[in-house]
Amino acid sequence: MNKPEFNDERPLIMHIDLNSCFATVEQQARPMLRGKPVGIANRRTDKTALITASYEAKKMGVKVGMKVRDAKVLCPDLVVIESDPSKYRYVYHCLLDIMKDYSAHVTMKSIDEGVIDFHDTTADIQGRDLVDIGMEIKQRLKDEIGVWMRCNIGIATNRFLAKQAAGLHKPDGLDVMTPANIREVLGSLKLTDLTGIAHRNERRLNSVGIYTPLEFLDADPVVLQRIVFKGVVGRWWYDRLRGWEVDDLETDIKRVGRQYVLESFHLTHEEIGQRLHHLCESVGSRMRSQHKAARGIYVYVKTVEGGYWHASTMMQLPFSSDQTIHMLAHRLFDNAPDGLKEIGIHCYELQPIENPQISLFNDHIIQERQVTDAMDGINKKYGERTIHSADTLGTGLYVKQKIPFGGTRYL
Structure with a gap:
């Protein structure tokens, strides 16, 4: 039997989007910013790009990706705040906990948006109107996080249309797309x-x-x-x-990487190497959090004059420790040119970490794994970089953890 042209089942997919999330969270945390144009940047300099703009700023023409100096031309009263990842992670986990109260089938698409699939939830939940549940989630955000929190919600029979519905009436909309209104909406x-x-x-x-x-x-x-x-x-x-x-x-993870725009164009090769070492530790931690090891490593730099240099190497055996990642990256970086403005590293050819069998020939691998696991456990319990290389002491003032937009694996 052929399926009908349009999916006319009951809409059971809900997309929730905390639009302008980081700016809204800052306005929630700092009441004096409410109603004012706010921009969030990873570094508070005129040459830095905005990663989020509040609705008040967007009304003045400010857009994500715009340089701070250009945004201030459009909006002289723009308040620029350096990003605070700990706040945004907290809100992410609050939203995730709320969503899981309605279904076990929850997928976070990014730090500020997620999907609830109501197909296999409890009979009590399925018996409710999803519009009512959507309104309840909106109220819970205000009650459990703060009164300034808003979200857009879309409901449809698939993820694509639910996301489209969530974008129809920002910043606090709730819309349902069905075969009955799809032509009107798309029009x-x-x-x-x-x-x-x-x-x-x-x-x-x-x-x-x-x-x-x-x-x-x-x-x-x-x-x-x-x-x-x-x-x-x-x-x-x-x-x-x-x-x-x-x-x-x-989709399975294919590579893990980080990049950093140098805070000064006058750093020595050694100082840049310390910042690269910091990136290596970050990449190693991320990779191990996904229970992955790599066989390939790639290092690149961008120069002040606009040049691009890169180097890579492949290993016969997989690696995952910070020590090995740094050793390989440092060897590559030694051949990099001078006059740099950006550095980056990523590990590729990922595969699951396997526990090495005990033998006389790989005791050092087992010992390295045990030390690495112990360090990861301490950092997880007491905070990132509680334990790190002495070589990167102080680099945390510059190389700060950013919030990933394209996924939530590391949250």
């Missing part, structure tokens, strides 16, 4: 308003005469698959727009 949007349709995909669609979301909805699946997207992705888009789930996928 109010542009192609680039659709999640996953940036300018490259927009050009692909334009090349076959598709200029609006409604034309996209009405497109022939064969055209989408064979001409526009040249593969199964075209069929996924056809189904996605009709409420069928194609995005319920878990």
